[in-house]
Amino acid sequence: MKTKEEFLIDPEFIAWVRHPNDHLNDYWSKWMDANSANLRELKLAREILLRTNYQEYKAPAGxxxxxxxxxxxxxxxxxxxxxxxxxxxxxxxxxxxxxxxxxxxxxxxNKDIVESPVENVVMHHKRTVSGEKLQLTLADGSRVWLNSNSEFSFPDKFGATERRVILKGEAFIEVEKDSLRPFRVVAQGLVTTALGTSFNIKEKGDLGIKISLVTGKVKVENVSTSEDFILRPGEELHRDPITGEKSIRKFDTHTISSWKDGILLFEKSSLDEVVEILENWYGVKINMQNPTKVTWEFSSEYRNQSLENVLKSMGYVQNFEFDIKGKNVTIKF
Structure with missing residues (x-):
């Protein structure tokens, strides 16, 4: 097993950390895959090099x-x-x-070692309200789509050993690959860890949490119990809000990621579910008249449509009238 001290005197390792390029990245990525037992010492050595700044000393002439x-x-x-x-x-x-x-x-x-000052981490907090969505590009190049009524916290710069963010609500994340800095999302007591992948997390407070993997591979850890699960593409982890029981099941990728592409999707949705989705999507308040005898299993898909067009389509199928006044909508059955 190779120690951090051996890494620190390895010219190729130092060159990779100091001046990475495609050739060195490819070499060390394959080396880590073949020598996983050395990852801890390698990361420690890399951290030491990244926190140390070398200034070349040149002796005076003569x-x-x-x-x-x-x-x-x-x-x-x-x-x-x-x-x-x-x-x-x-x-x-x-x-x-x-x-x-x-x-x-x-x-x-001929080189003096100068410890680089520890930088203060500045955290940013982005929030969305009903009817609002937000797209972010993080410092490492990872992209985040934040759905309505959600909150996302992230640092201005990631550290040398990991990339950690905090989510409340729903987000779709495309993680930039970095084998030495896992990307970790903390949501409702679960930590989802990825290296280079895309996944969706939907955290709804008392209604539980769903973690859906589209590409790559992620590990989901329970902070309180140290329990962990591995997800593969097309698999979704669901935690029951009442019992806390976790289950892994298959899901439709289009269904999970459609919202970030501007597609409003309903799949056998009840009337209450339709109302909740519309309120969050368009940022309105919907009041219903005489809905007691209405039973819905509504399925449809709308791409970049106005609320009025969506309600017209729904009203034709479900037989209701509607009235829009600003942010207030009335549906009459």
């Missing part, structure tokens, strides 16, 4: 020659009576001076 000349002119002191007793001191001093000069000349001290 200094090396001056040191050499000085060494050549040094002669033992002429003290015959003390020569026998102190010769070892003179020899030791000469060896020390020569060693120091050679070290300087050889360039071992």
């Amino acid at each position: 200094m090396k020659d001056a040191i050499r000349q000085k060494l050549l002119t040094i002669k033992p002191a002429d003290h015959p009576r003390e020569k026998k007793n102190y010769r070892w001191i003179i020899n030791l001093a000469a060896v020390f001076l020569i060693g120091l000069a050679l070290v300087w000349i050889s360039g071992v001290f």
Whole structure:
């Protein structure tokens, strides 16, 4: 097993951390896949290098020659009576001076290590209200689509060992690949970890949480119980809001990601579900008249349509009239 000290004196490792390129990234990515037991030490070494800034020291012109000349002119002191007793001191001093000069000349001290100051992390908080959606590009290049009534917290710069964000509500995330800095989303006591992938998280408070993986692979950890699950593309983790029981099931990718593409989707939705979706999507308040005998299992899809057009289509199928006044909508059965 390779130690962090061995990494720190490995020229290829230092070159990769200091000046990464496609060739080095490909080499070290394959190396990590084949040597997973060394990842912890590798990450520690990388962290040390990233937190350390090297400033090259250049000796003044002529200094090396001056040191050499000085060494050549040094002669033992002429003290015959003390020569026998102190010769070892003179020899030791000469060896020390020569060693120091050679070290300087050889360039071992031609770099001064300066600890880089620890930067304060600035957290950003983005919120959306009903009828509002937001798209973000994070510092690492990852993209986030934030759905209505959601909150997303993230740092201005990610650290050297991980990329951690916090979500309340719903977001679709496309993670930029970085094998050394896992992307972690904290939501409702669960931590979803990814390296380079795309997934959707829908956290609805007392209604539970759903984590749906579209591409790649993620690990979902329960902070309180240390329980974890691995999801593969097309799999969705659902946690029951009452029992806390977790289950993994298949899902339709189009259904999960449609909202970020401007598609309003209903699949056998009840009247209450339709109203909730419309209120969140368009930022309105819907009041219903005489809905007691209405039973819905409504399925339809609308792409970038106005509320009026959607209600006209629904009203034709479900037999109701509607009235829109600003942010207030009345549906009459």
